[in-house]
Structure formats: C-alpha cells, structure tokens
Amino acid sequence: xxxxxxxxxxxxxxxxxxxxxxxxxxxxxxxxxxxxxxxxxxxxxxxxxxxxxxxxxxxxxxxxxxxxxxxxxxxxxxxxxxxxxxxxxxxxxxxxxxxxxxxxxxxxxxxxxxxxxxxxxxxxxxxxxxxxxxxxxxxxxxxxxxxxxxxxxxxxxxxxxxxxxxxxxxxxxxxxxxxxxxxxxxxxxxxxxxxxxxxxxxxxxxxxxxxxxxxxxxxxxxxxxxxxxxxxxxxxxxxxxxxxxxxxxxxxxxxxxxxxxxxxxxxxxxxxxxxxxxxxxxxxxxxxxxxxxxxxxxxxxxxxxxxxxxxxxxxxxxxx
Amino acid sequence: xxxxxxxxxxxxxxxxxxxxxxxxxxxxxxxxxxxxxxxxxxxxxxxxxxxxxxxxxxxxxxxxxxxxxxxxxxxxxxxxxxxxxxxxxxxxxxxxxxxxxxxxxxxxxxxxxxxxxxxxxxxxxxxxxxxxxxxxxxxxxxxxxxxxxxxxxxxxxxxxxxxxxxxxxxxxxxxxxxxxxxxxxxxxxxxx
Numbered sequence: 476x477x478x479x480x481x482x483x484x485x486x487x488x489x490x491x492x493x494x495x496x497x498x499x500x501x502x503x504x505x506x507x508x509x510x511x512x513x514x515x516x517x518x519x520x521x522x523x524x525x526x527x528x529x530x531x532x533x534x535x536x537x538x539x540x541x542x543x544x545x546x547x548x549x550x551x552x553x554x555x556x557x558x559x560x561x562x563x564x565x566x567x568x569x570x571x572x573x574x575x576x577x578x579x580x581x582x583x584x585x586x587x588x589x590x591x592x593x594x595x596x597x598x599x600x601x602x603x604x605x606x607x608x609x610x611x612x613x614x615x616x617x618x619x620x621x622x623x624x625x626x627x628x629x630x631x632x633x634x635x636x637x638x639x640x641x642x643x644x645x646x647x648x649x650x651x652x653x654x655x656x657x658x659x660x661x662x663x664x665x666x667x668x669x670x671x672x673x674x675x676x677x678x679x680x681x682x683x684x685x686x687x688x689x690x691x692x693x694x695x696x697x698x699x700x701x702x703x704x705x706x707x708x709x710x711x712x713x714x715x716x717x718x719x720x721x722x723x724x725x726x727x728x729x730x731x732x733x734x735x736x737x738x739x740x741x742x743x744x745x746x747x748x749x750x751x752x753x754x755x756x757x758x759x760x761x762x763x764x765x766x767x768x769x770x771x772x773x774x775x776x777x778x779x780x781x782x783x784x785x786x787x788x789x790x791x792x793x794x795x
Numbered sequence: 796x797x798x799x800x801x802x803x804x805x806x807x808x809x810x811x812x813x814x815x816x817x818x819x820x821x822x823x824x825x826x827x828x829x830x831x832x833x834x835x836x837x838x839x840x841x842x843x844x845x846x847x848x849x850x851x852x853x854x855x856x857x858x859x860x861x862x863x864x865x866x867x868x869x870x871x872x873x874x875x876x877x878x879x880x881x882x883x884x885x886x887x888x889x890x891x892x893x894x895x896x897x898x899x900x901x902x903x904x905x906x907x908x909x910x911x912x913x914x915x916x917x918x919x920x921x922x923x924x925x926x927x928x929x930x931x932x933x934x935x936x937x938x939x940x941x942x943x944x945x946x947x948x949x950x951x952x953x954x955x956x957x958x959x960x961x962x963x964x965x966x967x968x969x970x971x972x973x974x975x976x977x978x979x980x981x982x983x984x985x986x987x
Contacts, residue, residue, distance in 0.1 A: 508973060748802065
C-alpha cells in the first residue's frame, strides 16, 4: 500500500524536467491532465505468481546453455542456440538419458556476505570470496579441467592428467599442481585480472594471445587488463595481504572508491549508492583486520574523503 | 508486485552481463507481468503474448555479451516485444488480431451518472485512443508503461527529441479536448 506515494515521488522527480518546458501558466494544467490520465490506462498488470514462475522455468528450459557467455564457451560460435539444439538431438539419440546433464554446466554462486569452499571432481579445492561465481562443465575431470571464474578465489590444485585452467574475463591461468589466488571481477571498471602465486608455477596470458604469457613463481604477482598486450612482469609481493580476504581482512591498496564500495557491498551484503559521481575514481588505502560492521569502514572512508553517508532501505547512500 | 527502481534494474542488468542467473530471475519476475500486459495490447491471444515475452527474455540472456552496459534493459525488452508483436500482426494479418481494437471510442456513453472525475477519465480514454498513432504510442509508453524518453526513443526507433514532441503534442490535444468539453458543459450541463 505504501507503493503509491513512492511511485508518485519517482514520477514527480523524473518528470520535473519534462513539465519545465511548458510556459508557467500552462504547466499546472498540463500536470493536471497528466495526473488525470493515470486512470485512463489499461488495467494493472496481472500475472499470478504461479504463472510467472512457470514462464520463468520455460525460459530457462529454452536457454539451457549453462551460466556463461556463449562466446567464451569455445564452441557455439555464431548461432549458439541452434548448435546446442543439434547437440541435444544427437545426445538424445546416443544416450537417451543424461544428455541434459552432460551439457549443462555446474555453477557455484557464493551469496554476498559469505565465503565458501568447494571441492572439484578432481579433488582440487577452491575457496571463493563473497559474491563470486565459479562454473565448469559436467565433463570436468574427464575431457578437461577448465573452470570459469567471475570474482575472487584461492585455488589448491591437485596434480592430474590434463592441465588445470582457470578462465576469467578474457584471460587464462594455466597451471599444474599449485596454489594461487585470482581476483577478476567483471563488474569492476578496470576489468583487471590479478594473479598471486603461493606455491608452484602458473602460466598467465590473455585469452586471445596465449603466446604473450608470463610465468609466475611462488610469492609473485601479476595482473592484466583488457587494453594490455601482455600481463605485467611478475614481481614479489606480500602474499598475506593478497590473501587477507580468506581471513575476512579488508585490504585496499590505492583502490578507487567505486571498487572499494563494491567490495563492501559483497562482504557485508548491503547496497552502497555513491551519489557523488566525481568521487568514484578517488583512491584510498586502508586495512581492517576483521571489521564487524560495514559502518566502521564507511565512517572512516567518509571522514578521510570529506563525504557523508545515510542509511537506506538496503544499505547506504554516500554523498558530498 | 512493487515496481523496481531504475537503479535496481540497472544493477540487475550489470549482473546479467556478468552471467548472473539470479539477477536474470529477479528481472524476469519484476518485468514479466508488465510486458505481458504490453504484449497483450497488441494481441488479445494470451498464448501468443506469452511466447513473445518469453522470446524477449531468451534473447536478452543469449545476447547479453553484446549488450551495451549503458543501454536500458527495460527499453531493450520493450523494443523486442513491440517488434515481435508487429511482425506477428504482419504475418497473421488475416486473423483478427488488430491494434488495440476494443479501446472504447466513445467511452462517455457508459459514464452516465458517475462521478465527474470518472466521467472525465472515461472521456480521456476515448480521446487517447483517437490520438495520431505515433503520438498515442509515445504517450502510452510514457504514461502507462513508465518508460523514460530515451527508452521510448529506442522502442519507437526515433530520437528522444521526437518522443518529447509526440508526448507534448498528445498532452496539448488532450488538454484542448478537456477544455472544450468543460466549456460546452458549462453552456449546457447535459452535454457529453
């Protein structure tokens, strides 16, 4: 029931500019007609919950290609859907059962505010940071050992026959028996993939340019973002800082506010709206051992940057 | 169902770009009823409307890596539904589908004895349905579907400026009709 005033408010603010174009003596009359016409529209949308859910199921049934972009799938180039349909038909003929299982990828999504550890079919383990997504084909461990990551994860890879490959946003990490951390959030503006190795060796290269690879050893770090030809030359770093997230530390090293706020959103499962866009690129360094509450961090950031914040329904609004 | 804020839809859009199915589900649940109603304004056959709306969401998911992040997802879905609806009408023109056919042209007839405001609203319905097609479409998308000018521009494949002109023209026409009605009513209260 409190829906009505909220919509009205939204209306008033976003339509303000629209009515400004009318001469002052016309403006109110135009608004009046606008208001009056609210009830002259079609009846409110009505779809029962059941109807919506079954339609959603149908849509998922029609998508069926797994939770990842088609272009990164390695197959399905132009017309993914047709191809999958043929695959499906072939599989049904050959196997009758289980075709769907083979084609569907396994997806692990970690809710915001939580950490998760998963064991892959080959015995390798992956620790995933809040809000991360990891997916792999059902054939993982049989024909390949490739996983896809959007987010941040620490891998402990078991030695095995086929090379273990992590594909992130347009870059690839290829390893044999090793421990390493990858950070690669597709929502971050810089679209960077960062790799830190704690044991063994890791080859790291842009997806399209495998020959431009770098080799990382224990204690080394490298990163790559879209506009770079080659990942940065590996350099030694403090591994503990890079892996702090596993112990719920928060560590920001000259990071833009927009990145820091995204991290806080995931860690504390809140929404943070920055309504001072020119501040988004401001950078900041900060360290917290185990912050209990997001406000502890927010308060400090605001003090340092001369910002203020207030609570909203599901988080905070930060403003100048 | 609460109407999601523009920001919420934008966030869902970003997550869908990052292949987040949960965001896709949330977007689906919140826009599906509206889009079904919109598709229904082109086509009375509910099964057809349902197919068209589902097509739009399947297309959204499968083409998500080609979407521009700044583009409005709402506008994108509306434009697919509109184009598919128009194609359907074109391809099945022998069947009785038709565009908004049963909109009352003279809704005033049924308004006798009702409250003055209700009567005016009923009249407005009729006047809206008599607006030139493009004006009516822009006005309805803005007023009843709650789309922004740039979203409507995308759906109707014109510039936001043109959208604004259509809506302004529509409003002026409606105001003039309202004024005429009121004036005549003052002269003769039985006028309808």
